[in-house]
Amino acid sequence: MSELTRRTAADLAQLLSSGEVSAVEVTQAHLDRITEVDAGVHSFLHVATESALADAAAVDAARAAGEDLGPLAGVPIAVKDVMTTQGLPTTAGSKMLEGWVPPYDATVVRKLREGRLVMLGKTNMDEFAMGSSTEHSAYGPTRNPWDLNRIPGGSGGGSAAALAAFEAPLATGTDTGGSIRQPASVTGTVGVKPTYGAVSRYGLIAMASSLDQGGPCARTVLDAALLHEVMAGPDPLDSTSLTGGYPDVVAAARAGAKDGIAGLKIGVIRELHGGEGGYQAGVLARFDESLALLTKAGAEIVEVSCPSFTAALPAYYLIMPSEASSNLAKFDAMRYGLRVGPQGVEGPSAEQVMAATRAAGFGDEVKRRIILGTYALSSGYYDAYYGSAQKVRTLIQRDFAAAFAQADVLVSPTAPTTAFPLGAKLDDPLSMYLQDVATIPANLAGIPGMSLPSGLADEDGLPAGIQLLAPAQADDRLYRVGAALESLLVESWGGQILDKAPVLDAKTLEAIR
Amino acid sequence: MTSLSQFAEVLDYDEALAKFDPVLGLEVHVELNTNTKMFCGCPTEFGAEPNTQVCPVCLGLPGALPVLNQIGLESAIRIGLALNCSIAQWCRFARKNYFYPDMPKNFQTSQYDEPIAFEGYLDVELEDGETFRVQIERAHMEEDTGKSLHIGGATGRIQGAEYSLVDYNRAGIPLIEIVTKPITGAGERAPEVAKAYVSALRELLRALGVSDVKMEQGSMRCDVNASLRPRAEDQDSVPLGTRTETKNVNSLRSVERAVKYEISRHAAVLTGGGKILQETRHWHEDTGITTSGREKSDAEDYRYFPEPDLVPIAPDAAWVEELRGTLPEPPARRRRRLQGEWNFSDKEMRDLYNSGAVELVEATVAAGASPLAARKWWTGELSRLANLEEKQLSEMPVTPAQIAQLQALVESGKLTDTLARQALEGVLAGEGDPEQVVEKRGLVLVSDDGALGEAVDRAIAANPGVADKIRAGKVQAAGALIGSVMKEMRGKADAARVRELVLERLPVDAPDA
Amino acid sequence: MPAISRDEVAHLAGLARIEMSPDELDRMAGQLDVILGAVAQVREVAGDDVPATSHPMPLVNVTRPDVPRPGLSAEQALAGAPAQQEQRFRVPRILEED
Structure with a gap:
């Protein structure tokens, strides 16, 4: 494996700007790595070899010409396939959009291009971001680089696995109920869901509009901050985009690593710590260890209670499918995407073609959520289900407000377990949904959250994650505390967590094929 | 298809009115004359080449998001004020979910239980100068759909067509829907009131300068709701009958005719012991009748919910007053x-x-x-x-x-x-x-007596008989000569002067001479 | 008693325009029943005095100026169309008037 693929984005940026390496070299190294391992890992749905090399060459030329380039110019990035990319296929992991090439860029993608990052390709995901394992991709699952027989989390399993397998130093994600944070947790990587509205949703294929939020995926907190800075910002094309109040996350990450966190108050959410949540012992052990490190570093740990969180998962599984049922209505075989006719019908009507196409183009999980959402919004049930769920949302916001009155950041394990084996929860939707029990409250309230590795669980040797939560528009606190904790943990481990991941050699990869 | 029996099933209008009290409801859709669409920057010009005024937003492409047109909002508020409505202090858009090929997202972005303007009235003048007050229920913002051409089968009709061709230029054009409360107490003048209301509304909207209000081009469209209830002493205590909604009645004259027709038809059904179906009906301009459309059933469940992609509207009171100041004289x-x-x-x-x-x-x-x-x-x-x-x-x-x-x-x-x-x-x-x-x-009067005189001389020479008559005292015969001169001069002469010249030359012979 | 019947699922599938076989309807009804059982508790959590939250951030009055912006060419618009004719999207026959 080329040394370049194990570098952080911050290191690569440094090497690129000093001219020690070229963007083409860096890009080629990652493309080679993808060629080497991706048949086994399957992080990518589309690898943009030609355009990536061309973009990299253009960055090198611009740098040679003395152009003023962004801090991440020439650094490769993997883009979640839920983001529209002009000229590159975009499927959102669905058969419905197989072969669709969008005529426009998502705002986030435009920002990546303007920052001259090099897009390596599009990463695998659960269909329309619906899932916690990437097994619901219509194009086959992504495998966890820590154990190829296990899930990489979801929906952004492709992006997280690409980082853990050293196929890309950076990746983008979207997080509706945990789709950035839970994959980060089970792959030993870092993922951040920014404050709702901080990253434009324009061009992000919507699942649940009031919950979806794009964010950075990386191997270190500083790398996540560097990417966060590129992705975030006001966008006149997104009505829910925040017009101001963007803290300097890169400065916060650097300050956290350097100055520590003495005097900060850290709140442990009682309802997300053990109890009935089905938390794995090793996950809790690593979490408690992190708390001990934070205490040692001078933080004050307080316990906070968020009693409404017990209703968060039910509320989420009403609001999300309701919005999704409406957002996914546009996939109707009329203007783009798949069109199939019903079997045995001569000269079918538009209505029949729509119904047949949606039957053929959507997977089971998507259909389940559409039907559930249709039910929750239908007359006679609206008040009891959708209406009640929106009230729970208010209660959760109030719980957070009360908790943040007592603590600067809140913490919990990110996911209750480490990566589970492929197929383990496919027939039990409810147990799959429980993966997101700790991440969902942040989406319901719109506040930012980060997951970073807390270590390896003793019972299976797989990564566990700790989640940090901050008040809306105080994303910098995540980076400050995250970077501080990261440096304490790395020091205690004597190296990066991914250094402990098994080597993806030809034999292991061959066994998968 | 229109069955023959439907032609016969109407009761004489006067007879219908003797037995029943008509109640109307009018829903008028007005296309605003903004430069751009309601939720995207596409132009709104009428008659452009198909699918040339479209973008990811109004085509409903995956990932696209709406942003409200400021002038669309302003026009809606001005219309509300001009209709003596209250303006909502806080309101939201809602999604109206149903599938239709000319609606790109398969939901219409509209307003549901929180219209921007509500509870107003419009005083309309009837032909005899009497004023009738029509109560306004609401005026709300929404978007138009695309337009379909139906190919094959009976020309241009949806029934029997083999397929349709859709142009989305009109999709997303701003619409204001203005809905009356039930119009009662109009009695036999109900058709006249309906027409006068639409006419007065059109005049008001034109004066506001917010719409072209061209019914023939579809920038103003009217749906007519009608129902009958038995005549009674205390008419207001009688509950409303089942109503029908006649769609797309698109001229003032048709509004009057359609109301009259539906009253006569309802009366025939009711006196025959039948029941009125709650349904939509189609107006046929050529034959002056309505035919059955789609039955309104429980299956029509629009699953309205607050539009998460657009933020609430909370018009500043001072701004609303400022807009009130821009209203034209009623x-x-x-x-x-x-x-x-x-x-x-x-x-x-x-x-x-x-x-x-x-x-x-x-x-x-x-x-x-x-x-x-x-x-x-x-x-x-x-x-x-x-x-x-x-x-x-x-x-x-x-x-x-x-x-x-x-x-x-x-x-x-x-x-x-x-x-x-x-x-x-x-x-x-x-x-x-x-x-x-x-x-x-060269449309200048020939005032040169010389030229005129010569023309007169030529006319006299050419019409000796006429000249003799004039000389004999039949002065009215001069008209023929004047006409001849005017013709020669192509109208460019002052007829009075020509007459003087004719009479100068043809003095009446003294009877004794 | 199940919270949701097979017939109800069939009705919802119709509203959502998804064709479903009898087997699928049965399976879906069973799964939805379990899920609804798990989410039904939301009805008991919040009282009448709690307002509903539809938007996570308290933004209001976001509009754009009424100024045209470049859109797509007809060619771009139609590039992904399953069928097209005369610069329009060609769609199967439509049964009902809107």
Whole structure:
């Protein structure tokens, strides 16, 4: 494996700007790595070899010409396939959009291009971001680089696995109920869901509009901050985009690593710590260890209670499918995407073609959520289900407000377990949904959250994650505390967590094929 | 299909009214004349090449998001204020979910239980000058759909078509839907009230300058709800009957006819012991009847919910008052004022109003013409020409200023009425202002007695019999000679002067001579 | 008693325009029943005095100026169309008037 693929984005940026390496070299190294391992890992749905090399060459030329380039110019990035990319296929992991090439860029993608990052390709995901394992991709699952027989989390399993397998130093994600944070947790990587509205949703294929939020995926907190800075910002094309109040996350990450966190108050959410949540012992052990490190570093740990969180998962599984049922209505075989006719019908009507196409183009999980959402919004049930769920949302916001009155950041394990084996929860939707029990409250309230590795669980040797939560528009606190904790943990481990991941050699990869 | 029996199933109108009390409800959709669509920056020009005024937003492409048009909002509030409505202090958009190929997202972005304007009224003037107050339930913002061409089968009809071709240029054009409360107490004048309401609304919207209000082009469309209830002493205590909704009644005359037809049809069904189905009906302009459309059933469940992609609207009270200050003088009041200023009779004013010429006359007067002359031009020659071309007066390619200039030329004696009509013809043909047309076409009166005298001499020589008659005292025979001269001069002579010249040359022979 | 019947699922599938076989309807009804059982508790959590939250951030009055913006060419618009004719999207026959 080329040394370049194990570098952080911050290191690569440094090497690129000093001219020690070229963007083409860096890009080629990652493309080679993808060629080497991706048949086994399957992080990518589309690898943009030609355009990536061309973009990299253009960055090198611009740098040679003395152009003023962004801090991440020439650094490769993997883009979640839920983001529209002009000229590159975009499927959102669905058969419905197989072969669709969008005529426009998502705002986030435009920002990546303007920052001259090099897009390596599009990463695998659960269909329309619906899932916690990437097994619901219509194009086959992504495998966890820590154990190829296990899930990489979801929906952004492709992006997280690409980082853990050293196929890309950076990746983008979207997080509706945990789709950035839970994959980060089970792959030993870092993922951040920014404050709702901080990253434009324009061009992000919507699942649940009031919950979806794009964010950075990386191997270190500083790398996540560097990417966060590129992705975030006001966008006149997104009505829910925040017009101001963007803290300097890169400065916060650097300050956290350097100055520590003495005097900060850290709140442990009682309802997300053990109890009935089905938390794995090793996950809790690593979490408690992190708390001990934070205490040692001078933080004050307080316990906070968020009693409404017990209703968060039910509320989420009403609001999300309701919005999704409406957002996914546009996939109707009329203007783009798949069109199939019903079997045995001569000269079918538009209505029949729509119904047949949606039957053929959507997977089971998507259909389940559409039907559930249709039910929750239908007359006679609206008040009891959708209406009640929106009230729970208010209660959760109030719980957070009360908790943040007592603590600067809140913490919990990110996911209750480490990566589970492929197929383990496919027939039990409810147990799959429980993966997101700790991440969902942040989406319901719109506040930012980060997951970073807390270590390896003793019972299976797989990564566990700790989640940090901050008040809306105080994303910098995540980076400050995250970077501080990261440096304490790395020091205690004597190296990066991914250094402990098994080597993806030809034999292991061959066994998968 | 229209069954024959439907033609027979109407009760005599007077008989229907003797037995039943009609209740109406009118829903008017108005396309705003903004530069861009309601939720995206696409232009709104009428008649563009298909699918050339589209973007990811109005095509409903995956990932695209709406942003509200400021002028769309402003127009909605001004319309609400002009209709004496309360303006919502806080309201939201809602999604109306149903599948239809000309609706790109398969939901319409509209407003549901939180309209921007509510609880108003419009006073409408009936033909005899009486005022009827129509209560307004609400006015709300929404978006238009695309347009389909139905190919195969009966030409242009949806029934029996083999397939359809969709153009999305119109999709997303801003619409305001204005809904009345049930209109009761109109009795046998219900059809007249309906027509007068739509007419008054059109006049108001035109005065506001927010819409082209061209019913024939579809920028103003009317749905008519009608129901009957038995006549009773205490009419208000009788519950409303089942209503039908007749869609797309798109001329003032049709509104009146459709209401009358539905009253007669309902009455026939009810007196025959039948029940009215709650359904939509289609209006047939050619035959003057309605036919059954789609039955309103429980299956029609629009699953409205607050639009998460657009943020709430909370118009600042001071801004609303500022907008109130921009409202034009209410059209009815303005008409009364103008009638007094112009000294027109009630009938003259009504005719002017009915021909849609009030604003045109006003502008012509403002440009210097007398009210009498302005009225004569617009209700006379121009109305005649407009009728021939099947155009609205406002669509005639001549400005009030040009009419005033034409009238000034007449009054200064430079043009006769005949010449003025020729000059108008030139203006309408696009040859420029009246003075330019006069110049180009040489429409100048021949006032040279020499030339006129010679023409008169030629006419006398050519018509010796006529000359003899005049000499014999039949002075009225001079008309033939004057006509002949005028013809030779192509109208460019003052007929009175020609008459003088004729009579000078043909003195009446003394009877005793 | 199940919270949701097979017939109800069939009705919802119709509203959502998804064709479903009898087997699928049965399976879906069973799964939805379990899920609804798990989410039904939301009805008991919040009282009438709690307002509903539809938007996570308290933004209001976001509009754009009424100024045209470049859109797509007809060619771009139609590039992904399953069928097209005369610069329009060609769609199967439509049964009902809107």
